[in-house]
Amino acid sequence: MKEKINVVYITDETYAMPTCVSIVSAIKSAGEDDALDFWVLCNEVTDESKAKFKNLCIDNDDINVHIIEVQNEEYVELAQSCLTFPYIHVSSAALFKFNLPSILANLEKVIYVDGDTLIRKSLNELYNWNIEDVWVAAVDDAIDKIRGGIYSSRVGRTYFHYFNSGVMLLNLEKMRRDKVTEKLIDYRINRKNYFMDQDALNAVLKKKSSILPYTYNFMSTITDNLDLEGIIEEFKLDNKISLEQFIDSVVIIHLTDVKKPWVYNIPWYTDIFMKYYNISPYKNTKLDLKSPLKVLEDKNQLYKKSIKVLQKQLEKSQLMNQKLLGQNVQNQAGIDCLCWNVIKGHKIALYGAGKRGRRIYASINENNWCDIVLWCDKNHKAFEEGIDCPEKLEEAEFDYVLITIVDEVIALEVKLELAKNYRIDISKILTIYT
Template sequence: MQTNTLNCVFITDQGYLMPTVTAITSLVENLSNLNSCYVHLIAVDLSNDSKELIQAFVQNYSNIIVHHKESESMFQGMDNSSHVSTAALFKFLLPEILPTADQVLYLDGDILINRDLYEYFKGIELGNHYVAAMKDINVMKRKKVPPLERLGAKHQSYFNSGVMLLNLKKMREEGMTEQLIEFKKHKKSSYMDQDAFNFCFKGDVLFLPPKINYLTFGFHNFTSTELSTFYQDTSFYNREKMHEEVVIYHFASKWKPWNYCLARYTSLFLKHYKKTPYNKNKLKLNYVIQVNFYILYCLKMIAPYSLRKAFEPSSRKASVIKVPFKLIKEFVKIITPTGIQLIIDKMKSKQ
């Protein structure tokens, strides 16, 4: 592999193929020079139809390399996540799957690229660090017991494993694949792979700014002041300007832009989705309305108790909550004031 190029890798199985293909499309479409980046797709247990679809997709791009894999027997019994497939554990095998790469940028499938990745990452020097990644405020601040403390680690800075610039050379030299697998076999962890990386890398991390791994709805759990203090980044005080600088959007929550109508995020997703082989399949999106706390307060004053509970925000610190549109419709049927209906119509028109 050429040293003057950025090597990126995605891992997918049958269930996550569509969003992963869309994420790859967003990556290559934002490159100013296609040859500046090689994209490796590790495809696990795909059907024959999906293999054909992938083959047709990569013919449009000379820089995408597909590695078809079957489920590893060593991963049996390691499934401790209700929403993440064991395919994610192939991250542990990257030093062997890509034996000539000294480093690689790993990317989850639930992301969208908003900038030229090569232009951003070409200036990052890993040195002797295992990884460059972003601290995960959701895990560090919202858990009653810090995960690394629970695991018995001596360090406390915990990173998100959805976007990682990995030092494969160092991982090979130190037998890290075996260490990660041993951790997964014998330690009780909350996340499919994230706890393992954080424990085994022992805090040897180069931390990246939040614009490189913008947790779209994870950041809604905190105020701008809390985020700015935690990340030492004042960009959070001007979210609109920050969106202009975001490199990678990461939908690390149940709110996925291919399942819900999420304003700017779904619009960006559809922009790239239309360039994939899936473009003939119309997405069935659920409407979600952003309700600020003032309108929330007004609605709650006249809502029955059973519906008031549905409007409770997950965090009092959040500036918005997400309410399924079908619930709003049922609410309007019960109270039926013209003013409320007008508010709902106006919100829907902004989606």
């Protein structure tokens, strides 16, 4: 008897096509003893797109596709509180990951998969991974590790064990018993979230999670951040392997880059995507693929959009700050720098020469924690020599800018100013609260 493997996707109309292609890739890569049940949560998906999903199981008794309609009005406002820049399309529908235990109430476990994935091999081994005592099994986010734990440090995860929520094996039965949905929603409402769902999932599920091998969620952005030598070292591979052989060896490719292979003609990934697209229900719709060079122009447009998002966040922070006026607030000079592990061993530009900034500067030097290549302040003339003007950021070579200002609203204002005036990648600008 074939083993039934339950797989769930969440999509809106924007991601209906790549989600459909991902399902096609799973079907074509299934083992002889696999029977696949796909559960597709659809938020404002057209009837035409839903029909394409249903057509995938025609003439195949081992495949079932279940369409579940969901409405995300309750999450629209909550989604707007996400602190990350919208470089990648992540809709508020992603928050339905929190509700999977109740939506799929009759299932004991399920593999959750993002729509921007390609499944290259059978999911049988993943589905049978032991999760008896945990809520989730997932792959560590490789970009978090490459960039020094910048994501994990924000939610208190053990260094380098911050998982990517694009592929997860979920123990739905245990999550229901332990009322995990309520905990996730509470965290999402009351705590800082830089990503739509991923921070909350990591913060809440960290005590009962299992780490999966990278092969179950190979993020395409890895090949943007590491060359072949770096990949071989990072994943402990045979040094004779080629990049093409390595990509072909993984079970699930997660197309995490802003350069989506159905929009841009990307080496390796577009060819693999088109292999499944050309046998999908969308095969008669020609894709007008852009040159990868067009990414630069498109990223600039996203950057402008991101600045507007940050401005809205700043306005909200200012309103919250006004509500606190008149209350007794403790001296925050002793607050720990939450990004301490992120900056370790890196080249840092320090912004702020006040009392807090001087304490951080002294602590870094005393402990030889990282290399301060620049110390600047807008009011640099008020200090002695050694404090430069912010314009020097244009000349300095650094990995991160660390803003040492205690007032969180002012720190956010400075972050916005530096990003706009000096075109610094916002993810490289840290405050003592991030």
